[in-house]
Amino acid sequence: MKISIYIRISTEDQAKEGYFLEVQREVLEVFAVREGISDRGGVDDKT
Numbered sequence: 023m024k025i026s027i028y029i030r031i032s033t034e035d036q037a038k039e040g041y042f043l044e045v046q047r048e049v050l051e052v053f054a055v056r057e058g059i060s061d062r063g064g065v066d067d068k069t
Contacts, residue, residue: 025059027051030067 029046036042
């Protein structure tokens with residue numbers, strides 16, 4: 023199975039914190055590993 027991990031900042035407060043994208047990516051990577059998904063890519067939307 024192939025998946026794409028899409029992470030984004032949706033509020034100004036999240037953008038100010040700076041770590042929000044990394045937290046999202048980590049949570050989704052852990053999920054993918056737990057589900058046995060090894061073929062994955064990622065996209066982030068910093069706008």
